[in-house]
Amino acid sequence: MSRLTAQNISLGYPKGRTFRPIIEDFSLTLEQGKITVLLGSSGCGKSTILNILAGFKAPDHGEITLDGQRLTAPSGQRAVVFQDDALMPWLNAIDNVALGLRIRGVSKAERRQQAQHYLRLVGLADYAQHAIHELSGGQRQRLGLARVLAIQPEFILLDEPFGALDALTREKMQRLLLQIWKETGVGILLITHSVDEGLLLASSLYVLKGPPLDIIGRFSPEFSRRFGQEEKVKSLKTDPLFAEQRQKILELLLEEDDDSPGR
DSSP states (O other): OOEEEEEEEEEEEEETTEEEEEEEEEEEEEETTOEEEEEEOTTSSHHHHHHHHHTSSOOSEEEEEETTEEEOSOOTTEEEEESSOOOOTTSBHHHHHHHHHHHTTOOHHHHHHHHHHHHHHTTOGGGTTOBGGGSOHHHHHHHHHHHHHHTOOSEEEEESTTTTSOHHHHHHHHHHHHHHHHHHOOEEEEEESOHHHHHHHOSEEEEEETTTBEEEEEEOOOHHHHHHTTOOHHHHHTSHHHHHHHHHHHHHHHHHHHTSTTO
């Protein structure tokens, strides 16, 4: 199983005559086949570390490695899904999914076959010819997932992908993400503000504060594994253990908020 590692990462920005550290000597390892969740308040630095892991931003110090090999730029081994679906509005659904395969030089027949497979995986097989403006917000996020899955990355990095969705659609997307993880074994990094979402999806959950970014709590929830064993989401969320861990995480976040400057 592949490992994507951020080792001793530091990054900061000048602010007037001073220097503001956003991340300072921070390390994190993602494992293929597991869902890692970063949970913390806005502005703590969690999206910044995702951008560094994706290769979009270079750290001031430290390095990103994949199975020991240093990475210095974006690559097909890491795919990113943002809250904004970033689809190509001039392409229909199937052509959006096939775009990465087209760039790689895959033949038209083969890329359409693969694109159709991933549309089926995310429940959009009947929408292959639809224009982007004809799709709902949830459908566009499904399409974004299909597009990154089509290039078969080892890791998918998701930055608040469901944050703009209504509660019902968000729950459907959570179940879809678990199903995709179960079927593909891809490594997933998810950034979220939702404690319930983090608990349900995570193999490893890190509660964060910052800046500078720091880990104030580590959890190893069992709910995603139990979903993989066919347990229903309703059963998972009503488990007393779910409520217990949820309360512990909330207490950590509230303590961190009380310690913020000016409070």
